Amino acid sequence: MSTTTESLDEALDHDGADRRGRGSTSAGFRVLWVAIKREPWIFTVSTIGSVLFGALTVADAWVLGWSTDHVVLPAFEDGDIGNDMLLAVLALFVGVAILRAVGIVARRLGAGIMQYRMQAHYRRAVTRRYLALPMEWHQKHPTGELLSNANSDVEAAWGPIAPLPMAVGTVAMMVIAVVQMFFADVVLAVVGLLVFPAVIATNVVYQGIAQGWATRAQELRAEVSEIAHESFDGAMVVKTLGREGEETERFAAKARELRDVNIRVGRIRAAFDPTLAALPNLGVLIVLAVGVSRVTSGATQPGDVVTVAYLLTIVSFPIRSIGWLLGEFPRSVVGFRRVDAVLKTTGEMPYGELRIPANEGGARLEVVDLAYSYVPEQPLLRDLSFTVEPGRTVALVGATASGKSTLTTLLTRLVDPDEGAVLVDGLDVRDLERGALAEVLSIVPQTAFLFDDTVRGNVALGADVSDDEIWAALRTAQADGFVAALPDGLSTRLGERGTSLSGGQRQRISLARALVRRPRLLVLDDATSAVDPEVEARILAGLRRADAGSTLVVVAYRKATIGLADEVLHLEDGRIVDRGTHAELLDRSPAYARLVNAYEHHEVTA
Structure with missing residues (x-):
């Protein structure tokens, strides 16, 4: 170059x-x-x-x-x-x-x-x-x-x-x-x-x-x-x-x-x-x-x-x-x-030479003094620190523009923080070699993107997995029922961007894509927002029962979803203002209670 x-x-x-x-x-x-x-x-x-x-x-x-x-x-x-x-x-x-x-x-x-x-x-x-x-x-x-x-x-x-x-x-x-x-x-x-x-x-x-x-x-x-x-x-x-x-x-x-x-x-x-x-x-x-x-x-x-x-x-x-x-x-x-x-544009993302040691079960996630801003002098995230132990589930809850989605991009190293560090199993993600993080981590974004390919192609996406593994991932994502009903099952083409499916179905296919790789750390950025609350609860319960025991970080709004988390982090203006179980935050934080109750009220009236 x-x-x-x-x-x-x-x-x-x-x-x-x-x-x-x-x-x-x-x-x-x-x-x-x-x-x-x-x-x-x-x-x-x-x-x-x-x-x-x-x-x-x-x-x-x-x-x-x-x-x-x-x-x-x-x-x-x-x-x-x-x-x-x-x-x-x-x-x-x-x-x-x-x-x-x-x-x-x-x-x-x-x-x-x-x-x-x-x-x-x-x-x-x-x-x-x-x-x-x-x-x-x-x-x-x-x-x-x-x-x-x-x-x-x-x-x-x-x-x-x-x-x-x-x-x-x-x-x-x-x-x-x-x-x-x-x-x-x-x-x-x-x-x-x-x-x-x-x-x-x-x-x-x-x-x-x-x-x-x-x-x-x-x-x-x-x-x-x-x-x-x-x-x-x-x-x-x-x-x-x-x-x-x-x-x-x-x-x-x-x-x-x-x-x-x-x-x-x-x-x-x-x-x-x-x-x-x-x-x-x-x-x-x-x-x-x-x-x-x-x-x-x-x-x-x-x-x-x-x-x-x-x-x-x-x-x-x-x-x-x-x-x-x-x-x-x-x-x-x-x-x-x-x-x-x-x-001549600068700002490329450098990689190190480390790999995360092979291990069973969930990965340990640490966020240390994290700070990030899109505009100089206007920080979006500030002084963020928390730890997620292997196999546990943490829910990120906050109002719009509180920095939840930005935090997920930092956790998955789509961008690097201005200050602080993200560690997976004790290793700074910036010190990992290219592709090493993707071997242990998967993210399911807010907007599910599907290719003009078959269900099998969209779930496997180049991974060397069998049909049995694909069906297992679809079952966990509560997608096996509607996929089995498709004309050609796994071989059914979904059209450009998956236009032949509903929004909730696209989200579940996208989730199965992440699950089939058996990630040790799974990040869900409001990835089930288009799914019925009952189906969403079954999905999250299935994730917690899965043999892999992945560590989960979930951006969530619904009470039922938040209630399944071991710990809830309440974000306001780019900071963690409170943490604890869902019940504890409802009892002691009026701002948190207003936020989750307002969302539930909106869903009921809608």
Whole structure:
């Protein structure tokens, strides 16, 4: 990763102008230098192929001029063409064509391989960075933006690689062509090259006009992706609140803006390409006019006029190919900068080298002086300390925004605390190696997420478990009855996000997913809120009777659920204000009694 970051620094941090959106041409060349340094051999092969193509294209002009002087004109004069000369001309043209085809294959194949290798490398780099960054970073970035970074931004960043070898080769072709023009006739070469300043000026004007619009188009692609993903992800909210029309218009407005910007870029290019193509043709006409005069006066040969005129038609191609390369730079720099922002983001979650020793029964959980805040200077959790002995159940009870769900993310190390520590069997979870905590701990979140897979696939989720173990987990989660009633039992597909099931059924499948792994520490974040109170009581009673004897931490509201806990922790404003059994807290804490009674009253009236 350090090599990648250094390359990005070289490409984009060379001067402040690139950060402010200026100097995209110089920044674009530095981005390409990153690719050349990473894939030097592929670039070399493709460039050699491009140079070969360019040299052989110029050689066509020499063959054409030689054929004019030694075959065409003598044929007009003598009225006859020798077979030897015809074969020689044919061999020259065929040989040049074959070698040029070899150059084209090497150029295109090398450019394609280089481009796709760079895209694959940076997609993997972005993905690895996503995996390394903590959950709190992901919560601050829309999913659509993350998808855009790994897809369209990476593609845009390395878009200029495709025309790069051609541009390098055609520069060589242009140099060879200009030299050959001067060898053929200095006067005609000077006359023909007078068109170059006009071609260069046209290209500069095009770059200046198109750069801003091309940059905006790339930014809009990411914005359209973000809106689309957000709309799909929130489809239920959109439909239940009747917001289809407004959401469609929101997407359509941004899509129309992207369309208009792309059309603007296309119109600019549509005006630029014919102009660039016409200028060399104008130069050819001038060369032919001057050439006829010089041939008439005997100052040059007809073959030289043909050679210079033909060379002038092909030297416009290098200018155009360079224009294609430069035209990709605005999108490339924008995409590269967005990828750079991800790869340079700090705050990854480090891991240690320890593993929790294998043991039977529940795990011991210790929370020591825990503190955490989403916003600096506004702590959500403060001075939290408690211990859960193996096999015991603790209920976390508190009003909304008291920090219960945040505490569960800290216990499962989805985020790290600002202060304090979480210990499992005496080991700080930050000292454990990657994956070690997941071997002993499972969490069932508030919102149950199911994949578009079978019941078996959703419960096992890659774990090596038998159907008997899956059925046992389903029984404990009180899900075996409705699963058995499904058309194909465990093999029934549940649809995207489990839409074929009710909310309570999805929660029970999610719970079975956690139970089948036989966790020694199980965290339930209001994981049975959509389940009937009677079913919920049976689930929790089953968890306590389970052979595994897991340690349970339960975020709960219902009295029946709270009453099953060995100890209750009452949270207010991120602190534990009281602890004890449910009965003890009801007797001595009016605030606790009001909270749980209010929830029960709400359920009854609902």
